[in-house]
Amino acid sequence: MKPIRVWLIPPGPNPWKVVLILEELGVPYEIVTIRFDDVKKKPYTDINPNGRCPAIQDPNRDITLWESGAIIQYIIEEYDTDMKLTYDKFPEKHHLNQWLQFQMSGQGPYYGAAAWFNVLHEEKLPTAIERYNAQLKRVLSVLDGWLADRQWLVGDKVTYADLAFVPWNERIDSIILCAPEEKFAGFPNVQAWHERMVSRPAWKRIMEIRAALMEESGLENATGRPARFKSHQEYEEAIARGENTDP
Template sequence: MTKPIRVWLTPPGPNSWKVIVVLEELQVPYEIVSFRFDDVKKKPFIDINPNGRVPAIEDPNTDLVLWESGAILQYLVEQYDTNNTLTYTTLKEKHHLSQWLHFQMSGQGPYWGVAGWFNVLHPEKLPSAIERYNEQVRRVLGVLDSWLEGKQWLVGDKMTYADLAWVPWNDRLDSTIGVAPEEKFTGFPNVKAWHERMTSRPSWIKSMETRARLMDEQGLMWNGVPKGMASFQEYEAKIAAGEDTAKV
């Protein structure tokens, strides 16, 4: 019998939810260790991941500790997707899946994250930085939209882990670049349809219900800052001072 995989995460960030939605799709048992962003650079988590970033997993079935969300996704499908539900084993398709995952990790994640920083969290508005990274977001969306023309999925004729890896960051694109939710994929109809195919699935709906509950348990606003704090800088300052941010 498969023992639950332990997933260490802080609820706000997108990367952890790539892992959760894939676990849900594969119906692999898991348990979440949800902790505060304040503690990502502290024990016990840095004993799990010395880089102090979520997610990380502990798999008691193989005695493996693993971090970096892309590496975790590839491990999960190799170890637990015995029916190849979310993957392919044929030469071209297997490496094309890896290609799109690497593009998500090197293109979408960093650009969406930096765009979100300058649009939302940075203490001063820097128009040149905002335009630079918003334009990079649009560029990556353009690559996706062009590729998805006439296609349902990134690789082959089924949804794979490569598709799912893109969902968490895309789902919060509106808040990342500061537009209305219904406008976040304006000009990119193929990306919009692709995204909606995945977010309508029970695995995603359940994952986001779990995220909402964990965010509420920690008293966090949509941007990951605790309720009652004016800015991310105030939050960081309180963490640096060793204050208990849960009491705000």
């Protein structure tokens, strides 16, 4: 089997959902690191016209895909033939899709907005910070309630739906600027669920890869920008001017 090519920007959480699924399934892959400066222009926009990561190219099936949820569903359908991370029976297969959609429509956007207003936006807007921090905690409350009497979102094993939540939940402390040990305060069921997943060998392996890529790229862990820029706006303005933004 030829490796699946995965385009990613190392700091971003969404690509690591895809890499985690590939790692769990033992599907060979190769990472192509793209700079934030280049994600909105050719040749990458020929791969993903939306100019976001991740995107994949699978030479085994001759297909290119973007949008992490669509990629996860593709990998599961094509490569999880042993049903390691999925179910093919009714109603579990639909419930898995339900939770993946909640991750895509709820967790990702609200956590991303919270990260923007807490960390990246130059002007601190208390109302925006309050709103999106509250929405982040609302997502956690939904998960915590569901996990009160179960270990996994669907069925009796870890699935792709569970794993899709890990990268964003892992960075809650850097999003809402709290101590790492406080990021799941008030949500003990989510904390236990998350700890079950981050203790898995696949997660540990891909975080070693991420750490190496971050160091190689000279990027800050919290912001994803080169450390020499004082704000994300300064970084984006330098990109717009066509300046060299190397660390």
